[in-house]
Amino acid sequence: MAQPTKMVIINASPKGEYSLTLQYARYLMMHEKDVVWEVLYVGEELTDTDFDHTWFHASLDLIEQCEAVLWATPVYTMLVPYQLLRFLQLIEQEGRASLFVGKYATSIMSCFHYYDHLAQHWLQATCEDLGMHFMEGLSVDDKDLMNPTYRQSLRFFMEEFHHTCLHRLPVIRQSKDLVEDFVPFKPQPSASQGEKRGDLRTVLLTDEVGGEGNLSAMIKVFLASYPNQVEVVDINTFPYEGACQGCLRCELVGECDRKDGFQAFYQNLVNSCDVLVHAMNLEGRYLKPVWKLFLDRTFSNGHRTSMMGKHTCYLVSGPLDQLPYVRQFLEGKDMVGRENSVGVISDDLCIDQQLEALIAETALRLDRSARAHFQKGANFLGIGGMKIFRDLIYGMRGVVRDDHRFYKQRKLYDFPQRRLGNQLFNLVMGFAFLFKPVRLEAYKRMKPLYIAKQKQLVDSGRL
Numbered sequence: 523m524a525q526p527t528k529m530v531i532i533n534a535s536p537k538g539e540y541s542l543t544l545q546y547a548r549y550l551m552m553h554e555k556d557v558v559w560e561v562l563y564v565g566e567e568l569t570d571t572d573f574d575h576t577w578f579h580a581s582l583d584l585i586e587q588c589e590a591v592l593w594a595t596p597v598y599t600m601l602v603p604y605q606l607l608r609f610l611q612l613i614e615q616e617g618r619a620s621l622f623v624g625k626y627a628t629s630i631m632s633c634f635h636y637y638d639h640l641a642q643h644w645l646q647a648t649c650e651d652l653g654m655h656f657m658e659g660l661s662v663d664d665k666d667l668m669n670p671t672y673r674q675s676l677r678f679f680m681e682e683f684h685h686t687c688l689h690r691l692p693v694i695r696q697s698k699d700l701v702e703d704f705v706p707f708k709p710q711p712s713a714s715q716g717e718k719r720g721d722l723r724t725v726l727l728t729d730e731v732g733g734e735g736n737l738s739a740m741i742k743v744f745l746a747s748y749p750n751q752v753e754v755v756d757i758n759t760f761p762y763e764g765a766c767q768g769c770l771r772c773e774l775v776g777e778c779d780r781k782d783g784f785q786a787f788y789q790n791l792v793n794s795c796d797v798l799v800h801a802m803n804l805e806g807r808y809l810k811p812v813w814k815l816f817l818d819r820t821f822s823n824g825h826r827t828s829m830m831g832k833h834t835c836y837l838v839s840g841p842l843d844q845l846p847y848v849r850q851f852l853e854g855k856d857m858v859g860r861e862n863s864v865g866v867i868s869d870d871l872c873i874d875q876q877l878e879a880l881i882a883e884t885a886l887r888l889d890r891s892a893r894a895h896f897q898k899g900a901n902f903l904g905i906g907g908m909k910i911f912r913d914l915i916y917g918m919r920g921v922v923r924d925d926h927r928f929y930k931q932r933k934l935y936d937f938p939q940r941r942l943g944n945q946l947f948n949l950v951m952g953f954a955f956l957f958k959p960v961r962l963e964a965y966k967r968m969k970p971l972y973i974a975k976q977k978q979l980v981d982s983g984r985l
């Protein structure tokens with residue numbers, strides 16, 4: 523008789539056995555015939571700074587012996603939790619990355635579908651880099667498992683994955699290998715001219731400063747051109763007690779469960795600064811992992827988009843043109859947060875004088891935009907993201923009280939059913955449109971009617 527297939531669930535949730543995602547993963551495994559499986563609680567084990575090395579080495583042995591991996595991860599800050607990046611980083615440092623080669627993998631992700639596509643893409647591409655055969659995974663919410671029809675699809679999905687793995691069938695690849703094309707940036711920034719102004723609080727967050735890398739050089743050019751004083755904060759130096767534990771104490775009680783002062787540091791930063799500059803190194807298919815640690819911890823500020831109406835800019839070093847999903851993460855962060863970013867500048871699209879001139883000009887534009895209180899509005903990334911947040915917070919308003927207050931005060935509950943004029947319009951039109959002659963008349967007059975108010979304003983010459 524054939525041996526059952528050995529599988530491992532790699533659970534990235536810091537909540538361990540209380541993980542929602544894990545319930546999905548268990549469901550998939552329990553209803554699939556001829557599999558044996560174990561769970562690795564990577565998220566829980568790697569949440570605190572210190573971790574159990576015996577557990578770590580035993581985990582690697584378990585992965586080596588298995589035939590397939592089911593990644594079970596929540597979406598955290600538009601990606602997977604920092605703990606999963608850390609796990610892969612530790613494996614790399616241990617020289618054991620080859621243990622994934624040739625294995626089949628898929629994923630189950632639970633979330634509110636807020637930028638989950640970025641997490642899905644990152645995970646698949648990262649697995650492909652590791653030499654795995656990755657079958658497209660599923661993204662689920664907290665209700666899907668309660669739906670019998672969806673459970674049928676879950677079982678089918680798992681059966682397909684097992685079948686694919688047993689027969690070593692081909693799977694669709696999503697990414698290409700990253701190409702190393704590093705070009706050193708050697709600018710000659712002129713010494714900064716004149717007194718720097720102190721009336722716009724500007725903070726520059728970075729993972730590299732005063733070093734030899736391109737990012738340090740980019741920062742130097744920025745600082746030389748920017749006409750205001752800047753506080754430079756190296757995010758590596760914060761005394762993190764550990765990663766976000768996903769405990770939601772911040773949402774329920776208002777305080778982060780960690781006692782390292784990060785929540786106060788971050789809230790003070792976003793509440794008091796006018797301009798926030800991010801200088802970031804890419805690593806693998808994302809930013810340097812310390813950014814993930816940092817960004818997950820910013821969740822202690824809830825879903826409050828505290829940078830709203832302020833101004834930002836992003837300096838990025840690394841192959842950004844090969845990582846469009848990282849660009850989309852930065853753009854999404856800007857758009858949902860209404861940060862009014864003046865742009866994402868990367869050192870892979872232009873070098874030396876061109877890059878130097880671009881950074882210098884962007885620094886000046888950032889100053890002008892902040893002083894003019896320029897608001898750039900949002901595209902699909904921002905509008906779509908905000909609708910997910912709005913519905914989520916409204917649906918839990920009795921529990922997430924600080925978020926609810928923030929959304930109410932800023933009139934972020936823009937549900938269409940709340941606009942009385944619109945309701946009345948639809949009531950009247952709903953009746954009138956029962957009659958074809960009315961619909962035909964509306965069709966004839968639609969073009970001028972649609973732009974009537976806007977045209978009147980433009981024609982009037984008013985400012």
Ligand SMILES: Cc1cc2nc3c(=O)[nH]c(=O)nc-3n(C[C@H](O)[C@H](O)[C@H](O)COP(=O)(O)O)c2cc1C
Binds near residue numbers: 595632768770
């Ligand atoms: C720090 C943090 C960040 C989160 N970020 C996202 C996100 O970007 N997108 C999303 O859809 N859900 C996000 N969520 C919600 C979780 O993905 C969701 O609650 C998930 O089901 C938790 O799964 P788990 O119980 O397995 O940890 C976040 C939750 C936390 C605690």
